[in-house]
Amino acid sequence: MIETSDLKKVYKNGTVALDGISINIPDRVTAIIGRNGAGKTTFARIVSTQLMPTSGNARVNGLDILKDTKKIRNIMVSIPQEASPIGVLTPMEQVKLFLVGRGMSVNEANTVSSATLDELGLREFKNSPSDMLSGGMKRKVFVCMALAANPDVVFLDEPTTGLDPISRFEVWSAVKQLKGDVILTTHYMEEAENLSDRVILFEKGKVLEDGTVKTLLSRFKGKVRVELHHGDNYDVKVGSMKIKYVDSRDAEDYVIEGNTVKAITLDDVFLIHGVEVES
Amino acid sequence: MKLNLKFSLLLAWYYGFRTIKRGPSYVIASLSSPLTLLFLVYIISRGELVRFAIAGGFIGLVASVALSSSGDAAFLRLQLRIQDLYVASRVTPSDYMVGLTLSYLIFSIPGIVLYVILGYFYHIFTPLSSIYLAMILVLLVISTSSISFIISGSISHVRNVWGIAGILSIIMTVLPPTFYPYTYIPKVALYALFISPATSAAVLVQGIFGLEALYLPALYIIIGETAIYFAVARLLTRWREN
Ligand SMILES: Nc1ncnc2c1ncn2[C@@H]1O[C@H](COP(=O)(O)OP(=O)(O)OP(=O)(O)O)[C@@H](O)[C@H]1O
Ligand SMILES: [Mg+2]
Numbered sequence: 001m002i003e004t005s006d007l008k009k010v011y012k013n014g015t016v017a018l019d020g021i022s023i024n025i026p027d028r029v030t031a032i033i034g035r036n037g038a039g040k041t042t043f044a045r046i047v048s049t050q051l052m053p054t055s056g057n058a059r060v061n062g063l064d065i066l067k068d069t070k071k072i073r074n075i076m077v078s079i080p081q082e083a084s085p086i087g088v089l090t091p092m093e094q095v096k097l098f099l100v101g102r103g104m105s106v107n108e109a110n111t112v113s114s115a116t117l118d119e120l121g122l123r124e125f126k127n128s129p130s131d132m133l134s135g136g137m138k139r140k141v142f143v144c145m146a147l148a149a150n151p152d153v154v155f156l157d158e159p160t161t162g163l164d165p166i167s168r169f170e171v172w173s174a175v176k177q178l179k180g181d182v183i184l185t186t187h188y189m190e191e192a193e194n195l196s197d198r199v200i201l202f203e204k205g206k207v208l209e210d211g212t213v214k215t216l217l218s219r220f221k222g223k224v225r226v227e228l229h230h231g232d233n234y235d236v237k238v239g240s241m242k243i244k245y246v247d248s249r250d251a252e253d254y255v256i257e258g259n260t261v262k263a264i265t266l267d268d269v270f271l272i273h274g275v276e277v278e279s
Numbered sequence: 280m281k282l283n284l285k286f287s288l289l290l291a292w293y294y295g296f297r298t299i300k301r302g303p304s305y306v307i308a309s310l311s312s313p314l315t316l317l318f319l320v321y322i323i324s325r326g327e328l329v330r331f332a333i334a335g336g337f338i339g340l341v342a343s344v345a346l347s348s349s350g351d352a353a354f355l356r357l358q359l360r361i362q363d364l365y366v367a368s369r370v371t372p373s374d375y376m377v378g379l380t381l382s383y384l385i386f387s388i389p390g391i392v393l394y395v396i397l398g399y400f401y402h403i404f405t406p407l408s409s410i411y412l413a414m415i416l417v418l419l420v421i422s423t424s425s426i427s428f429i430i431s432g433s434i435s436h437v438r439n440v441w442g443i444a445g446i447l448s449i450i451m452t453v454l455p456p457t458f459y460p461y462t463y464i465p466k467v468a469l470y471a472l473f474i475s476p477a478t479s480a481a482v483l484v485q486g487i488f489g490l491e492a493l494y495l496p497a498l499y500i501i502i503g504e505t506a507i508y509f510a511v512a513r514l515l516t517r518w519r520e521n
Contacts, residue, residue: 076367102369142364
């Protein structure tokens with residue numbers, strides 16, 4: 001459970017990264033989505049006590065991020081977006097070291113690390129130096145740390161960026177096994193839909209949408225997305241793509257006219273906000 | 280201060296030994312400057328000051344390895360985001376600093392072995408002096424790597440660290456009287472150079488090995504310096520960024 005009150009972050013160069021975020025995140029798995037630079041990473045870093053807010057406060061399971069820092073750190077794991085393993089260490093060593101840092105015995109850490117790395121498909125590589133791993137494998141090493149520690153609260157900042165489809169499924173299933181609350185950021189709407197009970201849409205440091213996947217999609221009830229190849233009567237334009245939301249009963253007419261018709265996804269929640277609508 | 284020593288030791292073991300094993304170039308690089316100076320001192324003094332240079336070699340080696348590690352610590356923090364990972368966990372800045380400091384001590388082992396062999400041939404050791412030397416080197420690695428952490432924690436981009444580390448390495452290891460008798464430099468300059476823990480270490484070592492008169496205040500200076508540099512590093516190791 002995370003509560004924030006009027007959380008603000010202004011970086012030294014004047015960039016306003018968070019512009020007063022007040023939200024409650026009670027659900028088990030929550031996805032934070034938003035365009036590049038929306039403030040997702042800044043939010044995750046502040047709430048996981050890596051970065052000081054400029055003003056405002058937050059609580060994690062009732063613990064104050066400014067006053068109960070130590071207690072929060074005991075119950076959480078936060079995987080940075082750009083984390084990269086130490087090249088000379090093997091995945092086994094990195095995960096083990098992390099677990100021992102969290103107070104596990106070396107023996108137990110050994111067993112748990114090995115099992116978790118196997119589970120995420122790194123069996124063959126777990127004893128090779130990390131600088132010989134591919135980018136996606138490196139990413140998975142960090143997901144393994146979160147999995148193996150299995151704490152009360154987990155922050156995963158873009159855990160599946162750069163992963164192949166199979167690896168992504170492996171990570172998804174691993175996330176589902178985590179016992180604690182999970183807050184993840186992602187650019188994959190499919191991932192947000194698949195994993196999370198709750199979706200929060202950030203834009204320019206503010207919360208634009210906050211709700212279950214179902215409520216977010218409900219405004220599109222009975223509609224489909226048409227990507228127009230003809231005509232200029234659109235709702236949203238992204239680059240040269242023109243999009244119109246129409247009643248699903250009319251879908252056939254649009255198909256016959258040669259347009260592409262698609263089912264509504266979380267992408268559409270994104271689209272109607274993220275893009276200036278010219279009308 | 281309660282340390283998670285298991286973590287620090289494991290970090291040092293993995294990071295220190297793996298780096299040596301997988302990148303011998305690192306070892307050669309760390310040996311090159313003390314050995315070059317040893318060679319120069321040997322040639323210029325026609326062999327007369329070689330025992331000073333060997334004694335100082337221990338100091339120069341440990342100090343330069345620990346100082347150049349500021350680049351390393353900055354890399355872990357800014358590029359690999361490893362520090363961030365550990366910030367949000369039970370690991371404390373002291374655990375992390377102790378672990379990395381021990382790694383740097385491990386990085387210096389091959390060089391230390393080489394100097395021990397040289398020292399053996401030039402008969403500079405007694406059993407007691409070797410113990411004192413070991414203790415001084417431990418203080419030195421703590422104080423110099425604290426300076427590294429102060430640098431690495433206060434920069435915002437890795438590229439800034441290499442230059443600073445290079446300059447510092449000269450001030451901290453080449454200028455101090457590590458390779459020649461400390462009585463050669465004017466008193467004023469010597470006092471100024473006490474800012475570097477390598478100076479007090481070198482002065483002490485020359486006394487202990489009977490190469491020069493023992494200047495005991497240097498002992499208090501190095502202990503004081505180590506405590507101060509460590510405390511400042513601990514304070515400035517930005518465990519939570521602003
Ligand atoms: N260290 C920093 N100093 C100055 N500005 C920063 C810093 N880190 C981030 N910013 C700025 O803050 C804003 C939010 O960045 P943030 O990294 O939180 O976005 P994000 O939503 O995670 O983006 P992405 O999807 O690309 O990861 C951006 O405008 C970014 O340029
Ligand atoms: Mg981000």
